[in-house]
Amino acid sequence: MNHPLLSLRDGPIARLRLNRPELHNAFDAVLIAALTGALEAVGADPGVRVVVIEGEGASFSAGADLNWMRGMAAAGEAENREDALALARLMRTLNELPKPTLARVHGAAFGGGVGLVACCDIAIGVPEAKFGLTESKLGLLPAVISPYVIEAIGARQARRWFATAEIFDATVAQSIGLLHQVVPAESLDAAVARQTGLLLKAGPHAAATAKTLVRRVAGERDGGKLDNDNAALIAGLRASAEGQEGLSAFLDKRSPSWTV
Template sequence: MPIALRVHRDGPLARLCLARPGVRNAFDAALIAELTATLEALGGDPGVRMVVLEGEGPAFSAGADLNWMRAMAAASEEENRQDSLALARLMRTLDELPKPTIARVHGDAYGGGVGLVACCDIAIGVPTARFGLTESRLGLLPAVISPYVIAAIGARQARRYFASAEVFDAAEALRLGLLHQVVEPGQLDAAVQRQVDLLLKAGPAASAGAKALVRAVTAHADAARHDADNAALIARLRVSPEGQEGIAAFLEKRPPNWMPR
């Protein structure tokens, strides 16, 4: 089986590389499970002080894998709920990882890929990267990733981009707060390394505890309930008539029936 996730350790730094370039690093159940397990292991490793998340090939992550999407479109609502809870666990694990995280966004991020960027503590991208919360084109919503995206870009902007599925560039991602910095491709590694160096100068407990402090101030009253509700929502949407039509139209490369002819 091809490797879906490459892990490289360099002293206190762990680099996780999504390694499905043939499908633009899109998610499937196996990648979600592998990435979640790896993050959980790194979170408990005292030798790791920070994590860089990156992608192989031209894209950072295109979101859902087509074959995975096709399988889930044919699955029951309960199967979709369980599947969505697995993705929710991944996002929650990354967001709450007790180590600082850096997203190295060298290419496009869509759907769940935007969720990964939003879950990281620091996000640096290149000018050519494009972003999209395109689920509504399929009659769906970015429910599972919504807590993290809304925290990154704010409720007002989320209402626009969740509804319109508009694709936006890195400059807009910077303005919205999804990215912290935009640099030319040749400067990307240096910009990431600068953040690594700054984190190494900070107290390990302090830098690891920074996100816990922010979360304590701004946390949802019941995070587990939030995840369960969001997973139930996307499961209902996936098996609804509109969701089924949207997914089918996407897979069949045709306009959905709600688009003007």
């Protein structure tokens, strides 16, 4: 039996590839645990600068494995709660990973697959990609992934797609903020490479901290605290070794030391 997740390295780029192509990379407890563990490992690896999430075969991820869902339907509420918390841990680990993340999306991205896309910092897909938050068809809701999907597409859009379970295409996904870019299938790898190249030109700490800054600013309602926190952040960055190197390289008209 194939391992449900492939962990591939290309220098400072870690590629985590869902590897259940015969099931369109559907989630089950084993895949959730494997992906969570792999994310924790690359998050702690100083040699990793960028993480790409992708799928093997025809799809990115078609959501929940039917056999897994059948087992959960037969389980009690306490077991279902623990199962849901494992998925929540995966999504939060990806969303808060201290590395820039990029989703390479093709084929189907349903349910938890949409959650993975929403948790990544950058998402690029092909025109043929299909998306759906289809849980309401089963009398359920995408509760665990909802914080990340709502953050990506906004509350008004989420109210529609959560309720209708309608399938939508890559053009709509881009228009509502789930995808940043849509490119022809033959250009997908080049588009991903361009974004990873840009991330590798940025200061490693700065690129990794960007999401933390955005999350804090978006959630802070105290203007004075926000100004003080932002001033402290930029002061610390300017005084740091990375900030000093970046400024010196700019002034000296050379590439900084972290450029690959």
